[in-house]
Amino acid sequence: MNPSLATWKEDLHNLYATNGMNPSETQLRQFVAGLLSQALEGKSTKATWYRLSPGHVRALVKLHQAILHYGRNSIHIRNEMADTTAPFALTKDEWTNFSYLRHFGLAHHADRENPRSGK
Numbered sequence: 001m002n003p004s005l006a007t008w009k010e011d012l013h014n015l016y017a018t019n020g021m022n023p024s025e026t027q028l029r030q031f032v033a034g035l036l037s038q039a040l041e042g043k044s045t046k047a048t049w050y051r052l053s054p055g056h057v058r059a060l061v062k063l064h065q066a067i068l069h070y071g072r073n074s075i076h077i078r079n080e081m082a083d084t085t086a087p088f089a090l091t092k093d094e095w096t097n098f099s100y101l102r103h104f105g106l107a108h109h110a111d112r113e114n115p116r117s118g119k
Helices: 008-018 025-040 054-070 077-081 092-096 098-104
Strands: none
């Protein structure tokens, strides 16, 4: 199946309908890759798939707890979340792998002038 950007909703519906409402992961990846190749026209069309591990999800939950605790979106990972007495303290693995979350757009450097600021 080669989906079209103009009719992607109908194409997705047809994909589900022809597979008994349960298309395989491979079919869904091919569907998304087909749409991306049309949208990117002439650019790299190779899709890269990432997965979130349970450790990444725990780090995001702890970040959310820190945001609620401090009442602001700008949190310094090392200074404000590595404190072992905080209820949302990051483990060493969560802290060192936190930058991986930037691949998903779930975290970013808040200090644009100094991207190594840790915020």
